[in-house]
Amino acid sequence: AQSVTQLDSHVSVSEGTPVLLRCNYSSSYSPSLFWYVQHPNKGLQLLLKYTSAATLVKGINGFEAEFKKSETSFHLTKPSAHMSDAAEYFCVVSHNQAGTALIFGKGTTLSVSS
């Protein structure tokens, strides 16, 4: 069985400070891991994905995540937050077998203050 746990339901940062959104996963297989972002009244957008290649994954808008198998973690980071980063972020697990669904975490709301 697969699951993800997003450790913080809400994270607040100031503009220009680092962002850290934490995610732990559980998977019986070699997982694929993703981070999606959801802005209000907009569709889900893929930020980045890990599929068993490099453990440090770079995504769009300056975000990156590191796959740590020993810690079963896939935390999302950004060196400097921007006001436009305020949104809901979802950590997602899947694996590469055909027909396997994406399993979403409950989400972390990121607030950015000026």
Place this chain on the structure above:
Amino acid sequence: EAGVAQSPRYKIIEKRQSVAFWCNPISGHATLYWYQQILGQGPKLLIQFQNNGVVDDSQLPKDRFSAERLKGVDSTLKIQPAKLEDSAVYLCASSAGTSGGRYEQYFGPGTRLTVT
């Protein structure tokens, strides 16, 4: 390229009524997904199609929910009769293949259903 289209964007119905949602995937995408996102939670897969065949419907409440993709392109999701707990955003997504990790899923804007 055009994204995943969904309609309507919003729907309010009374419990025990029926409702239908429509999705048009990205052109050429063989795989189509319907997700349910309840407020405060992440999306949960309801059903996955590969062309016009069902790949996974294990989490679809079949006593009240049905979905079809007759020509392997557009899809409709129906709820009959609706319950209060069906209030949620219904997301449609499409991808070029079925592998959960290999092919990116592209999401539509969703239909927000309120059942009163």
